[in-house]
Amino acid sequence: MDLPKIKRKLPKLPRDLSRREVLSLVGVAIVLLAIPLTVILFRRYQETRIKAFENAEIVAGTVKITNIHAHGFTVSWATRGPSTGVVHWGPVGLIGSTAYDDRGAGTVSSTHHVTLPHPPGSDEPLGIFEEPEQPFDLKIVSGNKTYGGTFDNIFDVIDVTEGAAAIRVTTGPELPSSCPPAPTPTPTIIGFAPQDDYTRESRSLSYFDKL
Numbered sequence: 001m002d003l004p005k006i007k008r009k010l011p012k013l014p015r016d017l018s019r020r021e022v023l024s025l026v027g028v029a030i031v032l033l034a035i036p037l038t039v040i041l042f043r044r045y046q047e048t049r050i051k052a053f054e055n056a057e058i059v060a061g062t063v064k065i066t067n068i069h070a071h072g073f074t075v076s077w078a079t080r081g082p083s084t085g086v087v088h089w090g091p092v093g094l095i096g097s098t099a100y101d102d103r104g105a106g107t108v109s110s111t112h113h114v115t116l117p118h119p120p121g122s123d124e125p126l127g128i129f130e131e132p133e134q135p136f137d138l139k140i141v142s143g144n145k146t147y148g149g150t151f152d153n154i155f156d157v158i159d160v161t162e163g164a165a166a167i168r169v170t171t172g173p174e175l176p177s178s179c180p181p182a183p184t185p186t187p188t189i190i191g192f193a194p195q196d197d198y199t200r201e202s203r204s205l206s207y208f209d210k211l
Contacts, residue, residue: 056143
């Protein structure tokens with residue numbers, strides 16, 4: 001008696017993929033990888049923006065107008081964290097110029113000091129600051145926030161508010177010729193103040209009456 005023959009079907013081997021199909025599969029893989037990567041990068045971007053937004057907030061009670069003389073003055077303030085800061089200024093009602101941190105444009109710090117019209121030691125012309133006792137309008141730009149406020153007397157703390165009207169500052173009078181010659185300008189002093197545990201206090205500004 002003859003036994004029935006068993007036919008076994010061998011699995012078909014996959015055919016060679018064409019170049020177009022390979023490229024399509026690679027493209028799909030890239031898209032699948034790009035989606036979660038994009039989500040991660042976007043979240044980090046948002047976190048960075050939030051951090052920068054918080055850092056740029058001006059600490060209440062730190063804005064001062066000092067060094068007022070016939071041809072300029074200094075604006076200083078502290079922020080909650082390292083950030084950039086500039087001062088937009090101009091004649092009354094005509095803000096259109098920008099002054100940068102005395103340490104250089106692009107300075108990132110939690111303490112800021114900007115001298116108008118130019119940083120100490122600059123040889124640039126005074127321009128409209130040539131005339132004494134002139135009023136100027138200014139706004140502080142910290143990060144992406146713009147602050148205004150009011151200023152009455154030298155060494156008074158300015159209560160600044162985001163989006164408020166410009167701060168108005170008037171330069172001092174010209175000293176009479178009978179006054180003794182001004183001393184040689186003292187270089188700007190930059191440092192830090194230690195806390196009780198000797199760690200660095202990053203939001204400190206020091207003012208000196210005499211050196």
